[in-house]
Amino acid sequence: MKNEFNTALKEIRKKKGITQEQLADAVGVSAQAVSKWEMNGYPDASLLPVIADFLEVTIDELFGNPIDKADTLNEVVKYIMEKPYKERLQYGMYVCRAIGLGMTNTEEGYWGITDNAFNDPNLDLYSEFTSAEGFFQSRLCESLQYFLIMPEPKNGYDDVLKYDEKYVKLFKFLGKPDVLRAMYYLAGISGWVYVNVGSLANSLNISVERSKEILEEMAELGLVSCRRLNSERGEEKIYQSDLENNFVSFMTFCRTMLNLPCSFNNQSNNRERKAFFKNNTQTNKPEKEK
Secondary structure, eight states: OOOHHHHHHHHHHHHTTOOHHHHHHHHTSOHHHHHHHHHTOOOOGGGHHHHHHHHTSOHHHHTTOOOOHHHHHHHHHHHHHTSOGGGHHHHHHHHHHHHHHHHTTOOTTGGGOSHHHHTOTTOOOEEEEEETTEEEEEEEETTEEEEEEEEOOTTOGGGTSOOOHHHHHHHHHHTSTTHHHHHHHHHTSOTTOOBOHHHHHHHHTOOHHHHHHHHHHHHHHTSEEEEEEEETTEEEEEEEEOOTHHHHHHHHHHHHHHTOOOOEEEEEEESTTOOSOOSOGGGSOOOOOO
16 A cells, blocks of 8 residues: 555645654654654654644644545535524534534543533533634533634734724713613514614613613614604604624623633633734724714
8 A cells, every 4th residue: 555644744744844853853753753754654653643733734634635624514514404403503512512622632521521511500611722823712501602713814803803982982882871771672672673762761661861862872883773653643763673693692792701711621722822912903093083
């Protein structure tokens, strides 16, 4: 049988700009051993995961079997599509859980974290992976589950998430009396239902004037859509929430920010303390509002 290992190892090493000496040091062997592998030899089987990890490839790739990303994607798609529609979110989370385990080099059951643990509402365990290329974080326990994966944009996170006075305006608005209550109220009704100033005032037991102020500022921020209705009382404004699931996402990460994780069932930090925001956009003098 043709030895594909030596050819693949040599090509991968050179492509990544790694010398035989560097690979040898990382694996704990001599440079002569690496040279022998690239000619017609094999390393000890126990070294294969170490070599693959250092070169950031799979063991299959070391043997000349590159990953077919399209095939992998299609397999995941098929796996989800074969499940009953009402169960697809659940199985989607299983896939996310597998991603987390793979990224952190963790086998299922590590630290006793199994299905039973994930179904325990009293646990508050997180998974996290950070690297120079981005990060993911997840909370997969029974009481609240989410999975976020964010590759770092080409020009950094602050290219699209830079400091903006619009955020200040939003947070100032959220800090006003009754505003957050109003957002919870709107998130709790059907997205097809419109409200008017009076209905919001009655529901929150606030004045009509305060209700109008809240809804008008929500419309200005794009949190609700405003329409006009001709009724027996004449023309009036009605409002429809545009928050939908975005409010759930927002409050989920507010909860995480106020309860920063202190325990992880899977964690890997390869970012080496590289800052997530580095352009100091908050020091720029904000433009005057027109």
